[in-house]
Amino acid sequence: MQYPFKLPHKIQNFSGEVIVFKERLIDQDGIEMMLIENEVAPGSGPPFHVHFLQDEYLKVVSGTMGYQFSGEREKIANPGEAALFKRGDVHRFWNAGDTPLRCEGWVKPANSLDFYLAAVYASMDKVGKHSGDPFDTAYLITRYRTEYDLMVIPAFVKRVVMPIIVSIGKILGKYKHFASAPAPLK
Structure with a gap:
């Protein structure tokens, strides 16, 4: 992307x-x-x-x-x-x-909403489910946690499980399609 x-x-x-x-x-x-x-x-x-x-x-x-x-x-x-x-x-x-x-x-402000939602939609379409691809979802929720949050995901999953999934995803090379992702805002 x-x-x-x-x-x-x-x-x-x-x-x-x-x-x-x-x-x-x-x-x-x-x-x-x-x-x-x-x-x-x-x-x-x-x-x-x-x-x-x-x-x-x-x-x-x-x-x-x-x-x-x-x-x-x-x-x-x-x-x-x-x-x-x-x-x-x-x-x-x-x-x-x-x-x-x-x-x-x-x-x-506009910030990175266009990137974030495009990535969310692409992830959903990739697997045909609202939850999206687990690696993509973990990456997006973890990377942009200071900007956006989804209440349907339990806090424990966002704080503990998703960072583990992101680490595994990095090892497996799952995030090449996010190479041009904008930096998260603080």
Whole structure:
């Protein structure tokens, strides 16, 4: 996977999620933001996750988006409505309707989200499972732990098991496709 990507850059996974990273812009505060579009198949969407260093904004273009902050009730957004997930908010969203969900929005600062999600989607497609390839998943979760987290993975697995898997993966030469991976942010 050669990074940085030429924009626009489209990624998709086997479960019906598509993201288009449209362009990087500088906002009025001088912060680089990534403009995005996504399409999500009925019933699909990412599990509870968190962006520690980024805000994410999604506005529904068509379809119905379900979304939820950890510990709160589920909410619905219809066309024209939006959700803002601030850095540190544990959240999830999904297609809560019967037709494709289409959203547009942004993530800021842009950081390495395009690389991270492209790598996650490629790993999922490699094995045809949401959990992704075990070596890739361990590498991504361990390397980018200061930026992103998935709540579906137990803390013990992330702190103890995954670093062991990464060490084994390095010995076996499993990470050549991550040669151009951006450095994690602190």
